[in-house]
Amino acid sequence: MRLAVVGFGGVGQAFVDLLLLKRSYLYNEGLDIKINYIMNSRGGVYSPTGIDCASLVEFSKANGDLSQYKNGGSKQITFESIMKNKDIDVLVEMTPTNKETGEPGMTYIERALEKGIHVITSNKGPVMLAYKRLNKLAAKNGVQLGIGCTSGGALPTVNGGLIDMAGAEILSIEGILNGTTNFILDEMAQKGVTYDDALKKAMDLGIAEADPTLDVEGWDTATKLLILTNILMNEEKTLADILVEGITGITPEQIEKAKREGKKYKLVGRTENRDGSLHMTVRPEKLDRGHPLYSIDGRHKAVRYVSDTLGDLTLSGGASGVTPAAASVLRDLINIYRGYRYSI
Numbered sequence: 001m002r003l004a005v006v007g008f009g010g011v012g013q014a015f016v017d018l019l020l021l022k023r024s025y026l027y028n029e030g031l032d033i034k035i036n037y038i039m040n041s042r043g044g045v046y047s048p049t050g051i052d053c054a055s056l057v058e059f060s061k062a063n064g065d066l067s068q069y070k071n072g073g074s075k076q077i078t079f080e081s082i083m084k085n086k087d088i089d090v091l092v093e094m095t096p097t098n099k100e101t102g103e104p105g106m107t108y109i110e111r112a113l114e115k116g117i118h119v120i121t122s123n124k125g126p127v128m129l130a131y132k133r134l135n136k137l138a139a140k141n142g143v144q145l146g147i148g149c150t151s152g153g154a155l156p157t158v159n160g161g162l163i164d165m166a167g168a169e170i171l172s173i174e175g176i177l178n179g180t181t182n183f184i185l186d187e188m189a190q191k192g193v194t195y196d197d198a199l200k201k202a203m204d205l206g207i208a209e210a211d212p213t214l215d216v217e218g219w220d221t222a223t224k225l226l227i228l229t230n231i232l233m234n235e236e237k238t239l240a241d242i243l244v245e246g247i248t249g250i251t252p253e254q255i256e257k258a259k260r261e262g263k264k265y266k267l268v269g270r271t272e273n274r275d276g277s278l279h280m281t282v283r284p285e286k287l288d289r290g291h292p293l294y295s296i297d298g299r300h301k302a303v304r305y306v307s308d309t310l311g312d313l314t315l316s317g318g319a320s321g322v323t324p325a326a327a328s329v330l331r332d333l334i335n336i337y338r339g340y341r342y343s344i
């Protein structure tokens, strides 16, 4: 398979590293992967016979300007040129998430699908804004759209629902979908520290980002819940349909009281039918010891689906970080190679 890797930041670089690491696994699968293009916002690298990834990875550690790479680097390598050359089978799209417009990923994904090129994306923006339209476009053009990375990375939330719950109606979704907030709440409960101290520790450990607003105010969880709800429950919701409350107001006293009651606070994303209509919430909830999400601690994530015919299923665990995110992109690539159809 001939790939274009568009977006060469944390996940993009981890993806290329992973292809090197998994070379013999992929060889044994019979999967011959050539990366013909690697592109970021400043330019790209092109080789019609496959980029020498080991050498490029070495170069990019010292210089982020791919256009200066001596074996095929150029400012002339743009998305337009990739589309024009018609020498890729798969676009691996890993540009930054834009929740308002989905750009630049939205246009890249659309253009590739229209040209009959498979797409795998780690980018939540286009998926939360237009998954159904993009999926139809993929089906119309006889190609696949893999989005397994966009809601939980290593934790197979989307694919677990799509593949392993096929034929069942998912009646409700409940999840701890953000590892950073789960770590902070757990730290507060275990050590009795304040929210600010727990957040600082998460930042020191590199678990929380420099600007953790989207995580701690619940919007990362809301985005993932939206993706899961629209895809797995066949809805057309938007972020505005979700009641979102983060964890910034949680006090050590509340955590302590929950502990005395034998409960734990978790930031839960929940979609459920109540009184004949669908309710979507993201908020700190006190969970009982018997709840399937009660024991999901630290930076772990989990999702629970209640269905009509397959019962109550909870998926939990999976590693966090750029390498597991890249591994979930590779997982989709292998499944597409094996003939799995996400887009029908």
Ligand SMILES: NC(=O)c1ccc[n+]([C@@H]2O[C@H](COP(=O)([O-])OP(=O)(O)OC[C@H]3O[C@@H](n4cnc5c(N)ncnc54)[C@H](OP(=O)(O)O)[C@@H]3O)[C@@H](O)[C@H]2O)c1
Pocket: 006, 007, 008, 009, 010, 011, 012, 039, 040, 041, 042, 064, 094, 095, 096, 097, 104, 122, 123, 124, 125, 149, 150, 153, 321, 322, 325
């Ligand atoms: N980090 C994670 O653990 C994780 C997990 C799951 C999903 N994701 C999602 O995966 C995507 C990538 O994440 P990341 O952490 O790798 O982000 P990142 O480090 O910010 O990298 C983004 C890359 O996209 C490139 N880019 C920006 N605008 C572009 C354009 N117009 N055309 C081509 N390339 C462009 C950037 O190029 P420059 O370097 O030249 O600016 C950079 O190489 C995001 O959508 C993110 O939400 C990330």
